[in-house]
Amino acid sequence: GAVVSQHPSWVICKSGTSVKIECRSLDFQATTMFWYRQFPKQSLMLMATSNEGSKATYEQGVEKDKFLINHASLTLSTLTVTSAHPEDSSFYICSARGPDPMGVETQYFGPGTRLLVL
Amino acid sequence: LAKTTQPISMDSYEGQEVNITCSHNNIATNDYITWYQQFPSQGPRFIIQGYKTKVTNEVASLFIPADRKSSTLSLPRVSLSDTAVYYCLVGHYTGGFKTIFGAGTRLFVKA
Numbered sequence: 001g002a003v004v005s006q007h008p009s010w011v012i013c014k015s016g017t018s019v020k021i022e023c024r025s026l027d028f029q030a031t032t033m034f035w036y037r038q039f040p041k042q043s044l045m046l047m048a049t050s051n052e053g054s055k056a057t058y059e060q061g062v063e064k065d066k067f068l069i070n071h072a073s074l075t076l077s078t079l080t081v082t083s084a085h086p087e088d089s090s091f092y093i094c095s096a097r098g099p100d101p102m103g104v105e106t107q108y109f110g111p112g113t114r115l116l117v118l
Numbered sequence: 119l120a121k122t123t124q125p126i127s128m129d130s131y132e133g134q135e136v137n138i139t140c141s142h143n144n145i146a147t148n149d150y151i152t153w154y155q156q157f158p159s160q161g162p163r164f165i166i167q168g169y170k171t172k173v174t175n176e177v178a179s180l181f182i183p184a185d186r187k188s189s190t191l192s193l194p195r196v197s198l199s200d201t202a203v204y205y206c207l208v209g210h211y212t213g214g215f216k217t218i219f220g221a222g223t224r225l226f227v228k229a
Contacts, residue, residue, distance in 0.1 A: 004161075034217065043205070044162070044219040093161045095217070100167050101175070105210075106152055107217055109161035 002028050002098040006110035013084055014118055020080045021113045023094030029074035030096035034107065035067070038091045050077050084117040091115075122206045127224040136193045138223050140206030143187045148210040151182060151189045156203045156222070165191070165204075201227045 003026040013019050023033060031052050036044040048064075050056040050071035058064045066088075068080040077096075081088055095109040123141040130136045142151070150169050154162035166173055168180040168189070179192040193200060205222040 002164075006161075036219075043221050046218060091159065095161070100164070102167075104150060104167060104169075106150075106164060106167050108164055109154070112159065112161045114159065 002096075002108040004094065004096050004108045004110040006094055006113050008113060009111060010114040010116075012116045012118065015085050016083055018080055018082045019084055019115060020078055021092055021094070021115075023077045023079070023096070023110050025075045025096040025098065025108070028096075028098045030077075030098060031074060032097040033071055033077040034095045035069060035077075035079050036093045036095070038093060038112075044093060047079075081115065084115070086117045089115055089117045122208055122220045124204075124206055124220060124223045126221060127226065129226050129228065130196055131228050132197055133195050136196050136200070136225060136227075138191045138193075138204055138206075138225070139188055140191070141188045142206070142208045145186050145208050146210070149186075149208045150210055151180065151186075152207045152209075153178070153180065153189075153191045154205045154207070155200075156205065162205060196225075196227045198227050198229060201225060 005024045007022045033050050035047045037047050038044045046059050047062045048056045048058045048069050050069045052071045052074050056069035066082055071077040091112050091114055093112045095107045098108050100106045152167040153165040155165050156162040166178045166180045170182050173180045181190045203222040203224050
């Protein structure tokens with residue numbers, strides 16, 4: 001089945017530093033990947049959509065200069081949280097478009113990255 | 119973007135069949151219905167996807183009536199490990215589908 005990986009699975013950093021999170025589609029090519037953020041006891045919130053070779057599309061209220069997204073290849077997208085602050089602490093989840101067992105496009109999610117900014 | 123409505127929570131016992139219904143009155147002609155399962159501190163896991171009538175795989179069945187304004191995820195003989203949040207989503211990727219998650223249904227399976 002379609003597998004999406006994320007690295008790292010968790011990260012602790014000091015306020016003001018930048019953190020990069022990688023998202024890879026392991027057994028399929030993904031022209032489109034998505035980045036979500038999830039706070040405790042809440043649902044996933046879409047941050048941005050990234051298409052391979054082009055600029056990401058950010059949702060309203062998400063700062064593009066703070067959350068840098070690069071989708072350089074068909075299997076890799078990265079999210080960089082620049083100058084992280086404690087309020088950026090959250091669970092970040094990526095997903096990639098891929099075919100379901102019937103060949104219909106759907107989304108497959110990575111395991112998530114827990115970010116804690118001190 | 120079709121909005122979905124699900125029960126906030128459900129309780130069940132081990133071995134029972136659980137049916138979670140999702141309402142999507144504004145579903146578009148090209149939209150598919152997809153269900154995900156999420157455990158704490160994990161990414162959502164794809165369960166099943168369908169367009170109409172019935173779809174079945176090794177873990178669940180998805181029932182979609184003719185008007186497609188609702189769908190029901192059926193989990194046969196649940197176990198404690200099925201305790202999770204279940205999300206119903208509606209959309210289609212050819213239309214630039216953005217997956218917007220609703221609140222989901224928190225299923226709690228008791229022994």
